Amino acid sequence: MSAASQQDGEVRVFAQYDRDFSEEADVVVVGSGPAGAVVSYELARAGKSVVLVEEGPPFTPRDFRRDGNISMARTMREGGLRATTGTFMPVMQANCLGGASLINSAICVRPPDFVFDEWSSRFDLEESSRADLDPHFDAVGEFLGVAPTPQNVQGRRNLLFKRGCDAMGYSSEPVERNVRGCRGSGECFTGCRARAKQSMDISYIPEAIRLGARVLTSLQVQRVMSIGRRAWGVEGQVVEPLSGRTSHRFKVNARLVVLAAGCTATPVLLLKSGDLANSSRQVGRNLQFHPGCAVAGVFPEPVNPRFGATQSYHSLHFLREGFKMETMWAAPAALAVRLPGLGHELLDRFSQFGRMAVWDAISSTHQSVGSVRARFDSMDPAMSWRLHPEDAKLMARSIHALAQIFFAAGAEKILPGVHGLPDEMSSSEEAERLLQHPVRPTDLVIASSHVFCTTRMHGDADKGVVDEIGKCHDFENLYIADTGIFPRCPSVNPMFTVMALARRQALAIADRI
Amino acid sequence: MQREVAQLAGCGRRVVGVPVSSRSHCHGAAAVRANSGYAGVVFFLVALIIAGLFLLHRLVRGYPQPRERYVVIGVWDAAFLDAAASTFFPAGGSVPLSGLEADLPGYADRYLASLPSRQRLLIRALFMLFEQSTIVLPARGLGAFRRFSSMTPEQRKVVLRGWAESRFYLRRFAFTALKAVLIMGYFGRPECLQFLEVESFEIETPIARADLLYPPIGQALESIQYAEADLTPPSDGTPVNMAEGIR
Structure with a gap:
């Protein structure tokens, strides 16, 4: 493999990968959706060396397609045809820089107190009340210009x-x-041509890059590398945009690993990495949706x-x-x-x-609770769920x-x-x-794009995968930052909550390394 | 007598007191049995070949040549899609664009080309399911068991209603999946959207700082065509309907 050669603060795309390569960083973040983008930005802001790895490509307005089918085929996993078995339910999950934020309707709503109270009382969480998270909601909201329509x-x-x-x-x-500056075109789901929606690819990620983060797109992470209770990086392969064909191999060595690949991809990654972080046997279980x-x-x-x-x-x-x-x-x-x-x-x-x-x-x-398993032939999940x-x-x-x-x-x-x-x-x-x-x-x-709980947080290490700030109970330096850590479905659209949790997590990580 | 012995031998019973000359008939009986066994195998093979030919004929023969050359779909996909389109969106309806005019095979070809191979196979299997399942889920009347695309328009409607209203969830689910592909193709035609007044608004896209970072998909960073000087003011929030003068 060639040695790390990339300058800080860059974006890399598929056309640049012509050989196997490796990178070094303080923190590698897997997944550039709302949580991964916030973590990358906050850690870069704290002066850490950050590599953000994303499987999908960046989409420019020229790449948007207004035809619903074609747009889903290009921007979503499994061509937009991912579904649960048991009760068949289409599950829309993004595969692009910025993750779901590129193709969701930008809803930012704070769950009410009772949601967090339930989380705290049922899952032994002591610092996850609405009041605990409000400063993080405020900060994210201010950054993104969250306001009533x-x-x-x-x-x-x-x-x-x-x-x-x-x-x-x-x-x-x-x-x-x-x-910011919505024009009412109603095109949120196929990409905002007015550039008004503050999706991660035009908000947090460019700022993270400006602060020194390296953003590597079209890379599929296939394994978390670890020894004992320490993770030391990730490895995988280059993926051609849209076709999904894999080619060169890559490695990112890091002092700390944050998995923000999404509620279905993260458990698959852990299971494929040798059943990591799973002493509780909760990885991939407790799958919930907002159908x-x-x-x-x-x-x-x-x-x-x-x-x-x-x-x-x-x-x-x-x-x-x-x-x-x-x-x-x-x-x-x-x-x-x-x-x-x-x-x-x-x-x-x-x-x-x-x-x-x-x-x-x-x-x-x-x-209605289900599970996520790893398929033997790909990194796609097999989701079983019954209403x-x-x-x-x-x-x-x-x-x-x-x-x-x-x-x-x-x-x-x-x-x-x-x-x-x-x-x-x-x-x-x-x-x-x-x-x-x-x-x-x-x-x-029914259909859903809100997926939860497959690596849930729990104060008791026997009952959950991560603790209150998203650190895996079984690891010293492996974190999860996506909706998989929700202990229960949050009753409202989850993007704002996962970003607030990710910010809290990033600040805690910055203090630790 | 000889026939009786042979029959007895053929039945596998012990033959007692039968003249030697008659024993040769036992061999004959075995030969007859062997022959009838061969005949059974031959009959089975012939039946298998006939069934195979029938299936092959049902699967691939007799389809009309498609209007154009497709990249992904075959002649049978095209025939099925045309037949399904004309059933879902018949001519002379409230929307002045028929399913045939909407060229759904062409749309499906482009759509399937954009899908990963596994999903492409799934969608084609869905088309195959509807095209061929009439052999077990027939329509009514003469030709009820024909391929979907060879049925009369009324028979096709009966078949599709059977799927849409089935008490089996999986059949209804398959119907919804087929309907989704067809409707997406139908609405992919600009004239359909214009008639229904749901076409997209004209929007000028501002050039944002992010546009200095990312090239179009599949291209190198060098192909980014914007620089700092090209940045334009962000959206000012003017409603698109005001811009077009529509209330």
């Missing part, structure tokens, strides 16, 4: 949600997002749904009950998939698009609440998308069937 880019489909919530007496609020289901509503007057921030109004009214409701927009084709029917009937529904709004609910399905019947009832309840809001906002009909119930419902009385009908897990069309 302005009224002028709400668009009608988002404001109708507010109208419906007001009429029902449900609380609702404009979503706080890491966006979401969407409901479309047709209004008598034009909604012009293409205009408006992607997800900019939400209701936390039923958070304690277990679900959160929000507005949404995506590539029209992705939304059209959930419209029922065939032939002329389907085309008739397409023609109502201009009068349609789509809202969704994500649920805290605490009783519990009680959680299916909770989701039916969330669909019913969305239906009520639609009708209160003036919708003439809704399309609930539940097998065994009518394709369309025309009144809130008819929507009561959502509560009366025994909805089974297989009756729902």
